[in-house]
Amino acid sequence: MADTFQFELVSPDQLLLSEAVTAAVVPGTEGEFGVGAGHSPFLSTMRPGVVRATGANGDQHEYFVRGGFADVSQSGVTVLAEQAIPMSEINAAYLDQQIQNAEEDVADARDDIERQQAELVLSQLQEIKAAL
Amino acid sequence: MASLKDLKNRIASVKATQKITKAMQMVAAAKLRRAQEAAEASRPYAERMGTVLGNLAAGVQGRDDAPKLMAGTGKEQVHLLLVCTAERGLCGGFNSSIAKLAREHAKKLIAEGKTVQIVTIGRKGFDALKRDLGQHIVEKIELTEKKIEFGRIKQIADQILTMFEEEKFDVCTLFYSRFQSVISQVPTASQIIPATFDVEDDDKAASGATALYDYEPGEQEILETLLPRNISVQIYSAILENAASEQGARMTAMDNATRNAGEMIDKLTLSYNRQRQAQITKELIEIISGAEAL
Numbered sequence: 001m002a003d004t005f006q007f008e009l010v011s012p013d014q015l016l017l018s019e020a021v022t023a024a025v026v027p028g029t030e031g032e033f034g035v036g037a038g039h040s041p042f043l044s045t046m047r048p049g050v051v052r053a054t055g056a057n058g059d060q061h062e063y064f065v066r067g068g069f070a071d072v073s074q075s076g077v078t079v080l081a082e083q084a085i086p087m088s089e090i091n092a093a094y095l096d097q098q099i100q101n102a103e104e105d106v107a108d109a110r111d112d113i114e115r116q117q118a119e120l121v122l123s124q125l126q127e128i129k130a131a132l
Numbered sequence: 133m134a135s136l137k138d139l140k141n142r143i144a145s146v147k148a149t150q151k152i153t154k155a156m157q158m159v160a161a162a163k164l165r166r167a168q169e170a171a172e173a174s175r176p177y178a179e180r181m182g183t184v185l186g187n188l189a190a191g192v193q194g195r196d197d198a199p200k201l202m203a204g205t206g207k208e209q210v211h212l213l214l215v216c217t218a219e220r221g222l223c224g225g226f227n228s229s230i231a232k233l234a235r236e237h238a239k240k241l242i243a244e245g246k247t248v249q250i251v252t253i254g255r256k257g258f259d260a261l262k263r264d265l266g267q268h269i270v271e272k273i274e275l276t277e278k279k280i281e282f283g284r285i286k287q288i289a290d291q292i293l294t295m296f297e298e299e300k301f302d303v304c305t306l307f308y309s310r311f312q313s314v315i316s317q318v319p320t321a322s323q324i325i326p327a328t329f330d331v332e333d334d335d336k337a338a339s340g341a342t343a344l345y346d347y348e349p350g351e352q353e354i355l356e357t358l359l360p361r362n363i364s365v366q367i368y369s370a371i372l373e374n375a376a377s378e379q380g381a382r383m384t385a386m387d388n389a390t391r392n393a394g395e396m397i398d399k400l401t402l403s404y405n406r407q408r409q410a411q412i413t414k415e416l417i418e419i420i421s422g423a424e425a426l
Binding site: 008010011012013014015028029030040041042043044045069071073078080082083 | 170173174176177180181184187188282345346347348349353354357358361365368369
């Protein structure tokens, strides 16, 4: 059996997951990255996407996260999400709502940088919806 | 001495008050459980955030290009006090103790010749401070929602950050009441801008790996997104703590009020009975002496 490490997923409202896992996939701003036991210390911001973790007994945990950052340290991985929802509770209607919000953000953007950021979020959300 | 009828009315009115305080106590107890859960659930996030930031900050500290949110503006002239209180009263010394702490802090700063600006979150804080510090209050925010969402707090935090970017203040301090237990809430002041980290030296030595951290996109970019978020998280957890403290304080206050009302009813009933007995005895004496005189 592969080595395990401590994986924690926290949102401002609650601690969603704290478990020993063998592997985790996190949607970093500059691309998805996988983490295994003994990964070098690493800190990354996150884009909206899906966090996947494989538990020690083979369980798959999937959470939709919106923004936040992931901290990979010697003691394990901590994902601090601004918002995190279990994948089983995600449906197309929720994503549509999020996409609509993102579209409004694009329309409301005051300058190019803001617009660019909002458009990025929008395209990522659409990607997730397409994958669902 | 009050007449029998007066006493009777008095007892009825105290009983009615007791019913109200009892009901308030029970409502507070029910709300407390939920508020306490919310406050406790928010703690891990705030703690982890602190640890990560502490690690990051250790690497950037002392550098010239450190973000302003961490290093400060280099001045300490204008202080912004963020006073978080409840929307409602009748919760013992809860609101007044936070207001008192904030007032003392403000008075001290004014005496030192600093400029003080106050933003109140919650109606009661504004009511308590408007009389003697009214001219310093720049903004009052009311949180009338039943359940406090992170999104709402983020709006407030963004507002504060905009003020900071416009250089309207140099130092920001948050006042709230930390929930320790149902009977003990501690009014607390914590400085959020420039950010303070209580990283102990031992910790730093132990996690000597901080220097080897990889950052994506870059250290600076991460700090720039993290620091503003830290502000919202701190305000959010302060407000949740406050909500739990408020219900705790109200529960204790209402419990006391109910007990006091009970004591008062006992006392009034005793004097009511005494007086009634005295009247009966008096009437008897009158009848007997009247009969004897015949």
